[in-house]
Amino acid sequence: MGHEVDPEEEGDGKPEKAKEPRRPSFSVYLTATQFGPPGLYHHGQRQPKGDSDPEPFDVWVCSPIECLAATHDERGDNHGLLLRFKPPYGPWREWAMPLELLSGSGEEMRRELMRMGVRISPDGFKLLHRWASQCLPDERVIAATRVGWHQLEEGRAFVMPRRTLAQGTQANRITFQSEHAGQNDYATAGTLASWRQHVGSLCSGNPLLVLAVSTALAGPLLYLTHRQTAGIHLVGDSSNGKTTALEVAASVWGGPDFKRTWRATGNGLEGVAAALSDTVLILDEIGEADAQQIGGTVYALGNGTGKARASRNGAARRPHRWRIAVLSSGERTLAAHMSEAGKRPKAGQAVRLLDIPAKRRHGAFDHLHHLTDGRAFADHLKSEVARHHGHLGPAFIERLVREERDLGGEVDRFARLPGFATSHPLQGRAAKALALIGLAGELAVEYGLMDWQQGEAMSAAIEAFQAWAAGQGGIRSEHEQILTNVDGFIERHGDARFSGVEADPTHSPTVHNRAGWWRDDAQGRTYLFNGEGLTEALGGFDLKRGTEALEAAGWIVEREDNARSVRIRINGSRRRLYAIRPAESEEIPA
16 A cells, blocks of 8 residues: 655646556545546555456545544543545544454444545445455554543543644644544634633623623643532523623633533433543533433433443443533522422432522623724624634643643642632532632633633622522531421420320320430430331432431431331331431531
């Protein structure tokens, strides 16, 4: 396999005389030759009947294509070929093709090549399959099967579908490999300078816009600060401009299509999160999400791991993995949406997606710059992000690949600012998430990529934290919720659904829908819950989780062996009950 013409030569369109090729072999011609139009050719020979000399023949297989390198991932799996090809219209393109697409007739490989403009002869598709199968290039590069950070021997690299960002020549050692050659969410338009002038500058003076852009930049910091996620949810009235804030954030990485909606299954969002790993997942209109599933989806996005599934042959397939910032919007909070399905958000979900009020002076905005009102300002931004997008994110990463500071330590330092002060563990987690977001914006200013004032991004993050803490930020931990639920149940039903263990049932009022019994001693009253009563009192938490919290708080005062329950004889029958005595304190312990 060889090239008869230098790939960089354009040619004048006239057929050129190519030297006689070795047969059988494949050759690529970038200009028309005596064999025909530019492309990959198979030069063969057939033996006619009799003693005649072999007869040469030449078959045009497809438009120009070459194999630059062999690929495989860091584990030595996911082998492939790095292909370079020239459609009849447009520039040269590259695709790291998984070798598994050559299974069978290779139809999947041909489909992807044709989708990207390669012309393939109907008579030559078997020859294209043979050419690809025979490619054994000397050059080898690492195949990255997901977008985002990858650690190389001499540093780190950030892999995107059509470019790799790294120091020096490291970028040539790793490439993105995918079954779908044309997949690229990171579209570009305009320039970084035009985005800064027409979009970035208008964010200044608007804390929600600064916060949204900073959140979009926070994704690449997750790996560098050893975190899995940071997410905020802008809550505000319809048509107040919060969707515009999402579109401005989307312009950091791509065009308007970079913004998605919540109208997707959990499985679908897993695939999107994996495709956008180490950047940001932007989801509009939480009201369109399935209220039954959204709690699990928020957990999954924060945990960074999808569900384990079987491949087509039944073998276990590696689950999707990602690290990602999340920026969401809606007219309702996560808790309000989940309540529609009778669900209640757990503490871990609440801090993975922080509800931030989006009500400002002019809808979602404070400073309209040269525009007359909030609607005009939003419309202007929508027009500008459609013309200028996709440059800030990669430029930010180009600086991060050279960053040597301990950014995790920087997050901790900012989280100790007075504006983030809190003594509550969950609020501390929220403070660190918003400190990370603020740090992303401040780094962009430091790197000279934004024209905001120094400190503006961190101020927006602090303001968001204080708004969250004043509203949803007071959410209790799961332990606190469990204790509050049980304490409230006893207060409501302690007289009606319990009776004393020594009471004579023949001379006592009938207890309907019994939850248990009570027993008094020198330390106070102990409530002996039956299993059904305690399950109801936990208010949606399962029995194992509930008894863990009760035991940790010291509310379970009697137990047997490894069980958190005890067998007690009542009215001649031995029953397994949970002996619970709420702590006498004005404050329920965490």
